[in-house]
Amino acid sequence: MPMKKIVIIDYGVGNLLSVQKGLEYAGASPIISSDSQEILEADGVILPGVGAFIDAMKKIEPMRDVIREYVNSGKPMLGICLGQQILMSQSDEGGLTEGLDIVPGRVVRFPHTDLKVPHIGWNSINIIQGHPFFEGVPDNSYVYFVHSYYVDTDTTHTLASCKYGIEFAASVINDAKNVIGTQFHPEKSGDIGLKMLKNFVGMC
């Protein structure tokens, strides 16, 4: 069987190596690209993400139609951290900003309480809906988070939740079930995260 071709969309700065190595480990052949043709021909697409929402949207805006076309093809896409947030309808970060609107919902900041923000570290997730992405992942698994904003959506679009003062969407899904988002970093969540990446490659 030929190796799955997975495109990691390059739209910013930061560490893309870990996602790339994680996918290689999961048996795929990932490339980092922002080329329309590469994206449309991919078996799977990753929307990575570190940085600020507005900057990310500015860079992703020219690719909006291509991403939309890819998603409509029914092939799988995974948005990680900020990559999950830009899947949503809109974000409060840095003033109200429109997202890709692939999953309905809104990105909001953690309220000011005694809890530290950013939410950094390993927290447990509750799996709310079965999905191939979470196959073999036990409920209450620990995964690595680092974020100050979270996704607020309905339970229909929530695959897994996490508690940090409030309960938020640790993982989201679109209506067609081919676009997944994770607020945590599977590529930084040890063996359990690699399992999810393997599951994702299996979906491609």
Next chain:
Amino acid sequence: MLTKRIIPCLDVTLDESGGTVVKGVEFVDLIKAGDPVELAKRYNLQGADELVFLDITASHEGRSTMVDVIERTASEVFIPLTVGGGINSVEDVRQILRAGADKVTINTAAVKNPQLIKEASDIFGSQCIVTAIDCRRNTNIDNNQDKTILTLEDGTPAWYEVVIYGGREPTGIDAVQWAKKVEELGCGEIMLTSMDRDGTYDGFDIPITLALSEALEIPIIASGGVGNPQHMYEGFVNGKADAALAASIFHFGEYTVGDTKEYLRKKGIPVRL
């Protein structure tokens, strides 16, 4: 529930042949004693929550070998990696993140040029910028009314002075005020080292750890002084730290990360096991 993080720290330097080694490692059973990548893999297997690499050569050669160490580690170890030591510019940050690090720590360069924290966090995001603050107790409070006066364990009043260049140079800057400033500038975490405790095995410096934990909204990584798992417990409970960093107790093979976490779990501290 969010767990408390246990972070082994690897001080990376060069040996005579220019190879990378971790300072102070005394495992007997390691094939290549002190190899940073092998150590990183070992600590990952033991259940480390993150790893910190500090480039203590602070030289040009040190930097390029560090990039190689990070690339090799990030290819095999899938937990967060933080890199510090000699990071002076946005370009340095970019190079280190591109090599596969998730965060960088900035220390002396931030004191010299606080705007570096703002620039770097604007470009790369707050989540990857950690300010490392080294400080030392200063009991001269008479001429320092503008400082944050804390009470030491024996009741003595003192303020904590930021020190740079590995503790060699005092700055006259108040550590609590400095931490608040870098938080405003956009850094996402503080790595706090008390030079009074570093290398002592007497435990974390609780007064300054608690003061920063309570004054700031961002998480505090306590560092310097850990001699046993009980000290970690005290750092979390008495110092309200979010994460605990240690080097020697793990490098000497005296305690594993797993032993430490098991101890903490029994004492009611949430840890990832």
